[in-house]
Amino acid sequence: MRTFRLVLATLMGATSLVAISLTSSIAASASSATALATCKTTINNQEFTKGKLTVGTDNPVYTPWFVNNKPSNGKGFESALTYAIAGELGVSKSNVVWVYEPFDNSYTPGPKKFDFDINEISYTAQRAEAVTFSESYYDVTQSIVALKGSVVAKEHTPAELKTYLYGDQIGTTGLAYIYDHIHPTQQTRVYSTLDEAVLALQTKQINAIVVDTPDGQYMATSEVENAKKQADGVQVGQFPSTGEHYGLLFTKGNPLVGCVNVAISALRANGTLAALTAKWLDIYTSVPVIKP
């Protein structure tokens, strides 16, 4: 009898949970509009400086995330996105204030001197213990960089990818991707820095490096060189996303993250995020997708 009651209670609980989640998804679009409306008033009490949206980023900053090292010009993906978020929250362009925050300081514990930091900061569980992240505004994929005209550039089916000799920097998501998804037959070379891996690639000690797509794009076009100092790298392809993403960074527990998440969701729903990605991050999204 007791058991029966327990089962009944569990069943009822489960049903009501399903019901709640159903309603919430139906009401999502409607509620986001009301949530945004509420946020426009509540954020005033949550902002670092009242009436202003204080945004941190590094200096210098690079294209395509920012343009001309000027975050306030609204150009570049992260600058444009910041102003789009501000717009959703009812903050005028002139009330967005940019402050300098070195990348390495951003994810250390303690109070911050900004509302959020936008600087291609990857979400990691470790960092999330010290700071709070918004939801994803850009999903980071891993990509393969090899030498132009090398065999990797031509042959990269999943079976072929296993046969290559990889090199990577210790502790990177790229190295983890090699171990977890590619499973190469030869032991991967693990270097202390990414520069050493690039050097090893240039001198043909390894066949390929796995690195996130934005870094890989720079590596292939600007870092890997042949003996004549010409760019010699090629970004062979990018792998499907594994959930690694960039998030806006907040002081741990800052309630403002709630409203910023609502704004990001709204931008995703109305297509603005996709449009911004297409406009500014074309060099990354255009890399062909391959399977590990």
Next chain:
Amino acid sequence: MSLDTDESSSTPNLFAPRYKRVFTGRNGLAVSIVSSVALIGVLVALFFWAPGSATVRYYYFNGHYMWQSFVGHPKTGLLSVGKGFLTNIWMCLLCEVLILILGLGVAWIRVSRSPLLAPFRVLATAYTDVFRGVPLLLVVFLVGFGLPALGLGVLSSQSPDVYGCVALTITYVAYVAEVFRAGIYSVPNGQILAARSLGLTHGTIMRRVTLPQAVRTVIPPLLNDFISLQKDTALVSVLGAIEAVRAAQIYESTVFNGSGLVVASLLFLAITIPLTRFTDRLLDQDRRRRLASLS
């Protein structure tokens, strides 16, 4: 001087075993034990007392992680520190053989007197000067990234383990050559004069008279260099080779626990401590041999 062991005597017996020499005097053994226990106790207490003790013990001395990093976990791509250590062992054994042969060769050239060998003497001197002066890590980098960059076919397409061995050998030969040279010079001149008076040639004197005595003298310092070489194999990790330390670092960055580093340290100790003890014993024997010749 009596060879009998006399504990109450005020003059220490130089021929007694080492432990007896250390623990002599009234209640020597008891005092030693008490002071050792007290010192170790204070250090251990300090370690456990420290505010961050629990964190440190979890991060570096966690039994589960230590074992897992030792055996590895192939399914999740975790490398085995134990397997990595095999690389350290074969590298240091192979290098040691090369180092002893080449080191003796360089020393031989440096002590030679033939005018024909003069340019080689200059080269050998320059070589030992340069490679004893350049940090090993830089030699590893220069060989490991420089040789492949030259694009010299076979020379440029070796594995990092091989380049690591080359770099270790280059540096250690410079040291070991100097050790051998010191050994050769330690043989009394009278020995060589006596050998020459018997009509032995220069080469024969070297092989039959000088070297046997020289090598016996330098065995302890050579073992010292061997122990040091064994540890320095870890430097080859910068070339991408997966040896014990690099495997432990990869484990640390994947699991966020540094117990693998302690495992690597223990593995190195498992080799170096017996070797150090052995060297000590040889030194002891040598000392007794020389003391005996004095009496």
